[in-house]
Amino acid sequence: MQFDAELLLLAMAPVFLACIGWEAWHLRRTLPGAQLYSWRDTLCNAALALMQQAADKLAWLAIIPVYAFFYDHYRIYTWQAGWVSFAVLFIAQDLLYYVFHRCSHRVRWLWAAHVVHHSSERMNFSTAFRQSLMYPVAGMWLFWTPLAVLGFPPKQIVAIVLINLGFEFFVHTQAIGKLGWLENVFNTPSIHRVHHARNDRYIDRNYAGVLVIWDRLFGSYVEEDLRDAPVYGIVEPLHTYNPLKATFHEWASMAADFASVRGGRNKLRALFAPPAWAADYHARRAAGSSGARMDSGEYSSEATRAKQDHTAAFQTPRRP
Ligand SMILES: [Zn+2]
Numbered sequence: 001m002q003f004d005a006e007l008l009l010l011a012m013a014p015v016f017l018a019c020i021g022w023e024a025w026h027l028r029r030t031l032p033g034a035q036l037y038s039w040r041d042t043l044c045n046a047a048l049a050l051m052q053q054a055a056d057k058l059a060w061l062a063i064i065p066v067y068a069f070f071y072d073h074y075r076i077y078t079w080q081a082g083w084v085s086f087a088v089l090f091i092a093q094d095l096l097y098y099v100f101h102r103c104s105h106r107v108r109w110l111w112a113a114h115v116v117h118h119s120s121e122r123m124n125f126s127t128a129f130r131q132s133l134m135y136p137v138a139g140m141w142l143f144w145t146p147l148a149v150l151g152f153p154p155k156q157i158v159a160i161v162l163i164n165l166g167f168e169f170f171v172h173t174q175a176i177g178k179l180g181w182l183e184n185v186f187n188t189p190s191i192h193r194v195h196h197a198r199n200d201r202y203i204d205r206n207y208a209g210v211l212v213i214w215d216r217l218f219g220s221y222v223e224e225d226l227r228d229a230p231v232y233g234i235v236e237p238l239h240t241y242n243p244l245k246a247t248f249h250e251w252a253s254m255a256a257d258f259a260s261v262r263g264g265r266n267k268l269r270a271l272f273a274p275p276a277w278a279a280d281y282h283a284r285r286a287a288g289s290s291g292a293r294m295d296s297g298e299y300s301s302e303a304t305r306a307k308q309d310h311t312a313a314f315q316t317p318r319r320p
């Protein structure tokens with residue numbers, strides 16, 4: 001890598017802003033009245049991006065030495081710099097991104113950070129900016145550690161992670177339709193619109209970063225159906241444009257649930273079960289179930305049922 005990877009996203013900022021300008025102009029002409037942009041939503045997204053970038057700069061200072069440790073002591077191969085090593089790094093990181101992203105939707109501890117990206121009820125290029133400064137705390141960086149063991153130096157790992165993130169900006173739009181054969185290989189706007197939707201048929205699907213082949217291989221792919229337009233946002237809506245609330249609301253909710261449930265197993269569920277567990281728990285609390293019943297084994301079996309039928313559980317709205 002001949003460039004300072006950490007400045008990649010900053011260097012691309014003019015491209016990102018130009019895309020947002022074009023999309024807002026285009027959508028106002030083609031979908032008047034749809035109001036796919038709002039200033040408050042876009043400013044919240046921009047604030048979240050700046051917060052996350054600042055936190056990332058600090059986090060890399062702590063994380064890069066960890067990658068260096070694994071690279072120095074446990075790498076299984078030493079790559080010659082070139083296109084072959086770049087291709088292996090790119091594909092390996094994209095696969096690990098798929099694993100990270102899927103886990104982020106199925107493990108509440110990781111969802112607490114990732115939910116920020118999904119909590120807007122709009123979908124446009126600025127939605128890509130919605131990131132969480134809590135990713136380093138959640139442990140996103142752990143998922144890239146195998147790259148150091150595979151023999152890639154820390155700077156290259158940081159670079160490929162940022163390249164992946166930069167690519168993903170371009171799939172956050174409603175201004176571009178389906179892209180033909182590209183849909184078979186790459187993550188596209190249509191594929192990623194599905195990922196941001198909370199419709200029954202779309203929820204927890206299409207985790208791709210750059211390549212959609214992982215979703216197709218591992219059974220998580222679903223195509224956008226033009227008869228079932230995506231409804232964006234999360235199952236328990238946020239109702240705020242405050243970037244701090246957007247960043248920390250799920251952490252606070254998780255801590256409150258951890259404190260309120262009884263028993264070690266339920267406390268572990270509060271932290272690591274799928275997000276549907278929390279939606280189910282909140283719905284039951286709001287419906288007036290007694291604390292004793294909810295903390296009993298009966299609640300545990302209900303939680304298991306919720307896991308098995310998490311789509312149904314996801315439909316359960318949280319009362320304000
Ligand atoms: Zn996601």
Ligand SMILES: [Zn+2]
Binds near residue numbers: 128
């Ligand atoms: Zn996204």
